[in-house]
Amino acid sequence: MDTSELRAQLSELHPLSFGWARNCCRGDADSAADVLQSAYEKILSGRAVFREKSTFKTWLFGVILNSAREDRRRKILGRIGIFRYQSQKPTALSDPGTDLEAAESNARIRRLVADLSRRQQEILHLVFYQDLTIEEAAGVMGVTIGSARTHYHRAKKNLRKKLEADTENE
Structure with a gap:
């Protein structure tokens, strides 16, 4: 090229x-x-x-x-x-175009994702924000596809638990 x-x-x-x-x-x-x-x-x-x-x-x-x-x-x-x-x-991350409820929800998600391991954060960002497949994300992260899948599924599972616990505490 x-x-x-x-x-x-x-x-x-x-x-x-x-x-x-x-x-x-x-x-x-x-x-x-x-x-x-x-x-x-x-x-x-x-x-x-x-x-x-x-x-x-x-x-x-x-x-x-x-x-x-x-x-x-x-x-x-x-x-x-x-x-x-x-x-x-x-x-500071700011998003003045969103309303208060959306901003609070986004901040909540960011806070909960920040509590995940670094690898879990990376895989979620690559898959959900960058539209990569898990296989492509594995290449970016320098890990095997199996490892990337494991990080992905654990990230979703851990985030789900954190969301449920956070919702119960409201």
Whole structure:
């Protein structure tokens, strides 16, 4: 794939890519932008090469996930003094176009999903927000299909339990 084709694919998938990067950065839009820039730089410089073993979208999301993990490692190491890296504060998630009830419901779901394991959060985001199949999500996450299915089913089961418990507490 030549550079112009790469740029066209990246441009087409940019909104979805930013959503995935933001998920990988736990909602921090500034970190997501940095991670996405890093991923694009790897791709356009040839350090990350699409070998057509999966769909372009699956491969791209894998590059973004790896870039987010590298970014997280740098930040952790920076906090303990190995690197001097200034952490950015997460930005507030706001959605002024929704009414109060929808905003409260969304906040409740986000809070309950945040209590799931990181892998369970990733699989739910990839399947429900990025419209990937479980098989494609497995490729992005770098796990086997069986492992991805297990994370997916456990995530749904755990989220269902948390929703029921949260509803009872209201």
